[in-house]
Amino acid sequence: MSDSRILMxxxxxxxxxxxxxxxxxxxxxxxxxxxxxPLFDEQGRKWRxxxxxxxxxNAGVAELIDAGxxxxxxxxxxxxxxxxxxxVARDALPEPEDDEFYLADLVGLGVRLADGAxxxxxxxxxxxxxxxxxEIGGVDxxxxxxxxxxxxxxxxDMAARIIEIVPPEELVADRDGEEAP
Numbered sequence: 001m002s003d004s005r006i007l008m009x010x011x012x013x014x015x016x017x018x019x020x021x022x023x024x025x026x027x028x029x030x031x032x033x034x035x036x037x038p039l040f041d042e043q044g045r046k047w048r049x050x051x052x053x054x055x056x057x058n059a060g061v062a063e064l065i066d067a068g069x070x071x072x073x074x075x076x077x078x079x080x081x082x083x084x085x086x087x088v089a090r091d092a093l094p095e096p097e098d099d100e101f102y103l104a105d106l107v108g109l110g111v112r113l114a115d116g117a118x119x120x121x122x123x124x125x126x127x128x129x130x131x132x133x134x135e136i137g138g139v140d141x142x143x144x145x146x147x148x149x150x151x152x153x154x155x156x157d158m159a160a161r162i163i164e165i166v167p168p169e170e171l172v173a174d175r176d177g178e179e180a181p
Contacts, residue, residue: 006088
């Protein structure tokens with residue numbers, strides 16, 4: 001699977017006995033996830049998703065094999081898909097507006113402090129539901145997490161491929177070699 005992919009959703013626990021699964025969608029409109037075709041997993045397998053009309057969180061899934069699809073038809077098959085990450089190719093998505101970006105576009109950007117000191121680069125964007133955070137790989141080889149909020153990340157310059165952060169005090173103390181509280 002290429003690095004030019006965007007995580008669109010994650011398959012959760014099974015729902016019922018007929019192969020349905022709970023799916024967490026990361027699209028702006030959760031129902032739109034089913035419109036992306038094909039979805040890929042981390043092994044490069046192709047998937048199709050169809051929401052159940054009555055509940056937009058429950059879906060049927062099918063792995064696309066050759067010209068046809070192998071629908072997940074029972075609970076034991078569905079259980080094997082728990083935590084399956086579903087991606088779409090980056091070029092299948094519309095280009096963001098000038099003042100917008102996909103979170104995945106932040107990976108690899110340089111990170112500096114307001115005084116211009118380089119801190120490192122964005123290694124990964126984490127989002128577990130309570131708000132995104134940026135994992136920053138430091139020039140010292142370590143990594144730190146910074147909340148992805150306007151207060152902590154006031155400047156994002158996609159053209160220059162750099163973000164400016166105002167880190168929490170603990171991060172600054174750690175950078176200066178002091179003991180963090």
